[in-house]
Structure formats: C-alpha cells, structure tokens
Amino acid sequence: MHAPVAPFPVFLRHWNNAPPPSSPPPPGSSSHSLRYFTTIVSEPGQEVPQFFSVGYVDDQEVTSYDAKARRDLPKAPWMRKRNSQVAWNWEQIFRVGLGTLLGYYNQSGGAHTLQWMYGCEMRKDRSKVGYFQYGYDGRDYLSLDKETLTWTAANVPAQNTKRKWEANHAFLQYSKDYLEKDCIEWLQRYLDYGKETLLRTEKPEVKVTRKEDYDGMETLTCHDGEVWMQDVFHGLVSPNSDGTYYTWRSIKVDPKESEHYKCHMEHDGLPNPVDVAWEEPGDTMGSIVRPQLHSFQYSVA
Secondary structure (H helix, E strand, C coil), rough: CCCCCCCCCCCCCCCCCCCCCCCCCCCCCEEEEEEEEEEEEEECCCCCCCCEEEEEEEEEEEEEEEEECCCECCCCCCCCCHHHHHHHHHHHHHHHHHHHHHHCCCCCCCEEEEEEEEEEEECCCCEEEEEEEEEEEEEEEEEEEECCCCEEEHHHHHHHHHHHHCCCHCCCCCCCHHHHHHHHHHHHHHHHHHHHCCCCCCCCEEEEEEEECCCEEEEEEEEEEEEEEHHHHCCCEEECCCEEEEEEEEEECHHHHHHCCCCEEEECCCCCCCCEECCCCCCCCCCEEEECCEECCCCCC
C-alpha cells in the first residue's frame, strides 16, 4: 500500500521541528520517524529541478527522486529501492495540482511552489502519530485531521480543496489507514534494514577543553565525540562521515569560577549520567560542565 496521492497535492512551507519487524522500539528507546518531502516549482532553475522528493528515516536521508532519470535513488547502503513509478505518478499529479492552485489564487504566471509533507512517528512512550501537511508559496494550505477525517483549510482557496477531498470518503479512510498502519510498517522495516546505524547506541566519549580569552575570561567547551541520534541534543550538532554526530556546548566563565563547572551528560549508552570537569593536561579524565552553582548540560536520551 503506497501513500495516497491526493487529487492534487500541496505542501507546507518550511517544516521544523521521514515488510516490518514485529514491533516498535522497546520502552526507553529513542523516538523514530519516517518523513517524505515533495516539491514542485513553476519556474525551475539550474540548481532547482521542477520536481523533487526526499525521504528521511529519523534525520538520515534515505531516498531522493532524480527528476532527470525519473527514478528513486537510495541514499543509504541498506535502503531497498522503492517503486519509482509511484514517484513518477506524483510528479504528473503535482504538475496538474500546481495548475489548479494557480487558478484558485487567480495567478497567471510567476514563480510558485506547491509542496507536500507526510510521515509517521513512533515515540518513546510507544504512541504513534501520522500527518499529511500541504502548502503553497511558503504558506500553510491544508492538513489532515485523521481522528475526525477532516481537512483543515488555512485560507479561502484551500476551502475548495477541502470540499472536494472531504467528499471522497474512501480517500479519507485510505489516508488514515496509511498513516496508522502502512507508514508505521515501512518505518519498522527501514529500522530493521538500517539497524546497525539507526538503532546503534554507543557510549559517548566526553571531554572538556579550556581556552583563555583576550578579555581575561575563559571558555569551557563540552565535547561529545560520537553519538547516533541528532535530535536529542541541546547544543550544536554536526555530522560525522559515518552517519554519527558530534556535538559541543560552550560557556564563558571567570577563571576563578571555572572549578565550579562540570559537563553533565545523559545518554542511552551510559548506565548513569556522568559529570565531567576540566582538568589540567596529564590528568586521567577529560571534562564537561554542570556546576555546583551553575550548569550547562547535555540531555542525550
């Protein structure tokens, strides 16, 4: 069962905050998500194709649609090929949908963007969520409330789409079933295929460095060398080449107060939280900061 392709899709502007194993991750494990982002533009450029689609498991890109070759390209070595014909069908429907919305907004030309995001998530508490979100020209357009089987229209033109789609009861039920069943099953499959990367949890290497600043203050920086989930950090996060992430967090302190600071680390790979302080070179431990009086923390759960 593939994701339901609406009579004409649309997509949300800029989203912040994409054969199954038997069950969701066990209690206490991290949340996992499967999300797809699809876009069509009316005036493509050299760097921007007219149609593109990208799929993510958690924060890892796993598939993208090559508009020139008109097929899906796996972005992870463990990723099984999806049905390219489905993406090709989306491209055709998006072309029609973009033209329809130009009519709804009484626009005859210019640069316009039609987008669609859909996906599902298995959370740490074992609850499951799913969503279809649509937008036009960088603004919300339409979103599905799968509990009431209704669409929420963000503006007057979107009311046209809402009326048409809510009249199609089979499509509404199909969308709900996909989000609650099939999307979750695909997420579980991909977690199984890529478990060596996606589900890997290793003990992080934690250290604290100290730098003297020109104004007489000191900067203490808490470093975590290698972790596996990008969305669990409160701090700066950068990718490593092997699919892991490293992160750091800094604080500027008076040198007289630096001994009061430790780095507090919580991580799935650690049996208990750890507090690490900066120590002089030659000492046996590295460092991180959570003070007795002040603190800067990592929460890596």
